[in-house]
Every structure is written in C-alpha cells, then in structure tokens.
Amino acid sequence: MSQQQTLLLTGSTGTIGKLLIQQLHSTKQEAHLKLKLLVRNVEKAKELFDALQSDSFQLEYIQGDLPINDKSVNTELLFDKVEKIFILAPDVPQKVNLEKSIVEKALQYTKASNGQLKQVVKLSALGVSRDRETNNLLRWHADSEYEIFQALNHYNEVNSDNTVSHVFIRPGMFMQNILGGYEHYYLMNHNMIVRPDLNTRHSYTTSFVDVRDLVKIISLVLLETDVTKYGDKTFTITGPSTTTNQEFVEIVSKVLKRDIHYEKVSEFTFMNMLKEMQIPNDYIWMLIKLYQTGKENGAASIIYEDFENITGTSPTTFEQFLLDHLSYFNQ
Template sequence: MPKKFLITGATGNVGVEVIRYLMNPDHDHTIIAGVRNIEKAKEKFRNFSDLEYVSFDFEDPATFNDALQNVDSVFLLRPPHISDVETYFRPLIEKIKEKSVREILFLSVQGAEKSGVIPHNKIESLISEYNIDHIFLRPSYFMQNLTTTLLPDIREKGCIILPAGRAAFNWIDVKNIGEAAAIMLTRFSELKNQAYELTGYENANFYEVAELINRAIPGTVEYKNVNPVRFFWLKWREGMPPGKIVVMIALHFLPRFQQEPEMSDIYETLTGKKPASLAEFIEREKDEFEFSDV
C-alpha cells in the first residue's frame, strides 16, 4: 500500500541519498522533502519531477503541523548544530504523536545505546518514551566526514585535526546509508521496533586514513592528534558552535576508551551488495582533497 514519507534534512548528505533511492522508477509512494528553502531544494532536486516539498525547520515548531499533515512515515535525523534535545526534539516528537504519524526511522549512530552523553541516545529514548513504532538506524562513521566537516582543515592546513588518538572507527559510505534507509522505510512493518547497526567491512584509525589519502592524491595529509581541551579551543576560535564542538569531542574522543567497533552485514543483507571500501570512496572523491602545501 502506498505511503507518504516525510524526509527531514532532505538537502543534506544523507537526505539526498535517501530521496535518490526512494525515487526509483517503480516507486508508488509520495515522497516529501521537508526543507527550509523550497526554491533552493527544487533546484537541487530538479531531476525528480514527482518529489513534493513542504516547509520544515527543526528550529521553528510552527512548521511542524503542516509538514506532518497526513504523513505515514518520517525519516528523522539530527542536524549537526542541534544538540539540545529537549528544546528542539521533544516538541517535534510530541507533534508527530499528535498527528498520528505511525512510523519513525531515526538516523542514529553506532553505539548510541552505550553513551548517554551524545544527543542520539537522548533522541532514541524520547521516541521510545512516546511509544511510536520506530527503526533506529545506527550507522558507523561517515566516510563523507572527510569531505564535509573535516575538509576545511585538510584543504587549508593539510591536516586532519581530532582528539581521536589511535582509536579505530568503522567507515561507511553515505550512499550505502541512504540506500539502506530507503529500503527500511519501504519495508518498515517487517523491520520495526529494532535497532540496526549499519557498518562497512573495515576499521581504520585516522593515521591509516591519512595514509590512504596520501596514496590516492599528490601532496601530504597529516593526522594531528590533539587533546579535547585544545580541540575545543581551536574550533571555538574558528567559530564553530560550542554544542557542535562538544558532540565532535564525544564522537571522536570516547572511542579511545571503547572496544574496536563491531561489523554487521545488514547492508549486504538488505541489498545483496558489499558496502563501499575506504579506498573506493577516496578514489571516487579525490578531487575534493585539493589543498595547498603547508
């Protein structure tokens, strides 16, 4: 039976991929992009003539009512700059419940259930508190962090600067996340009320990642391990919001005291394909890593 899906964060890395996979030629669902700027979104998705749009802003509860009208399922994520769950997510979850939206697929993070510090843990608890059918999709570390959050330091300083030490991270391509999420949305009833860790098939620390980049492109990328206090000061001086800095520290520093990430075969089970490797991702995106010698 056709459903109406609201995709939050629609123009972000993951949202774009979720929409791209949902908008396959055989789909019979209504796909709605929840965005702050509809005209810009229409330009971004100009190849998807059947995509619908609605005004939606996590920081403006006045947009929630219309955006959730007659929606069956919500693909929900946390914008990186929002860390105050009570202020921004409780009103949204309350409205989702009020509007009788039946299903939430929340893009969480691997290990969210083990760390009460990170916002993803609190959002999962909030969704469970309101007793809404859900899927918690817990992907491992995004390969695309190298081409988004960490890219300015790579381009401007020739460095990856983090408080991660030699902690191993499991790496997953956002394209794989989008595909898995799209499948889960369309098969929600058989997968609901479970958490699924979505991982690639390799763990690597940032020293190893820098070495992989250096094999693929000319020049030198160095990984600089810094302590959390220095990292906070560096990013605060650059103008990064304090809440985002704290989340980045939690996501990169805490793994130093945890076991190496476990790997799952969920992506291969859902798609019949193996997830992308780091080397494949770096080769595909190597033009992004243009930086000046320092």
C-alpha cells in the same frame, strides 16, 4: 493507476537528505511515491529537487522547522496521508525535543484524524547510551530513541488496531566528513589530518561508513510496504573495515598521491584549532565527547554486518570512496 505511497522527510537539504532523495528517486518502485519535505527554505529545496519531479515521483515542500507546534506549521498539511516519517534533526543539545515533537504531533494527528501513519524511522548513531555526558551527541541520540520508543509504546497500547512501529538506524562516523569542514581544510591547506590524542594503551581503530550506503538502507526501509519486515528493529551500519588514525592517513596519501601526515594534538589544542575556524562551541564539544567516548568503549572499532545482511552487498571501502570523490581534492 498505481497506489501512491506518501513519506514525510526532515533534514532533506543536508548531505544525508540530498543523497536520500536521490536514492529514493533512483530506486524503481511499482507504486507512485510522494515525498513531503519539511524545510526552512522552500526556494532552496526547489532548486535542489524540482528537476526530479514526475507523475510517479512527486514532491511537496512544506515550510517549517523542528520543533513542531501548531503555530509553526499546518499539521494537517504536514501529516495528511503520511505513512512513514524519517527523522533527521540537527546535532544540537535540543535534539531530543526537536525529534520528540514531530512524533508526538504526528501521533496526535493520526489518532484524531484516523491517519495512515505506520512507521517512524529515526537516524541515530553508533554507540548511543543514556549513561553518556549530557553534552555528548551519543547521549542526545539515546535520549531521543527512548522518548520516541516511549511515545510509540504508549500510543500502541491504546490504539492496538492501528499501531505505529519504530526503526532506529545507527551509523558509524561518515567518510563524507573528509569532504568538508575542518578535516578538509587542514588536508587541503596543510597536508595533514588532525585528530585529538586519545592517550590509549591499545591500538584504537575506527570504522567509517559511506553515506551513500547509509541512504540505501534508509531507502529500503522507507519504501518497504510491509512494515513488519523492519519495524521495531535497530540496525547498526558500519564500513567493511577499521583503521587506526595512521592507517587512515596512509590510505588518503596513497589514493590522493600526496604526502599527507597525521597530526596528533591535545584536546585543548584541537578545540582551539576549531575555535579559530569559528566553529560553534556546542559542535566542538560534541566532537570532543565523540572522540572521548570512542576511546572508552571502543564501539567504533566493531564491524557490524547489518548492511550486507539487508542489501546482500558489501559496504563501500574507504579507498573506493576517495576514488569516487577525487574532484573534492583538486588543488
């Protein structure tokens, strides 16, 4: 019988998590694969994934949530035989503590039980910086990267025979955002794309990444048995090109064959539009800070080739993404 690889995944029932599990399932492997899924709702997870189960692709559902503590989940059940952990926590102000908790508990278990943990893979974000405002998603990600890096370094210093590496994956903004939420609402109901006015003197552009490409990278990292290949590295994942907001709208109009217009509004108006949709205040501020950061440092305007360097293929274009998801835009 082939050797079994065991991975622990968080965030598995969200957009990224669902696509990641499908990608892991579709990727041919010599070794059998077991996924431990930390989920709040086991029944929901079973409805999503049970059909994928087989002798070579096993799923174990563990009810619990971040942050990890001894009362919320059985840590032995969670971490036993786990070789790699994929961390994807909600984009909330508590993100640092949520993500740090699972790393600290995993390292405690590994040390006490001679566990098999070899690598921690964290989904981060393009443009992270600890110099950002405290209510900025990019600050949360940067602080989380720092805490995970420090925890692993400390562990490795005293456990040099059984070290655990990190992989930080930093994607740009997702193409999938247009398939739901406020962007999809205004597109479908008002034929417009709404963005806050950045008041920049230069032509501000953004690169969007297809989550399907993102999960290909994550899958390759998780399934790689040689942890030194990607270990202790950071990868930045973007799309193949950048667009201005106006160019973005023109592509949408062309592919959907609809007259879509770009509505540039003040940040104040943008915030009120989201409040009317009953979007949580923390999420609204997160979006505002992302847009503000983009106009300041221009990180979203840079194309990185890490995806092609790793996979040998080009990332998906925005046009192709829209063509693949036309059903989302049927009236």
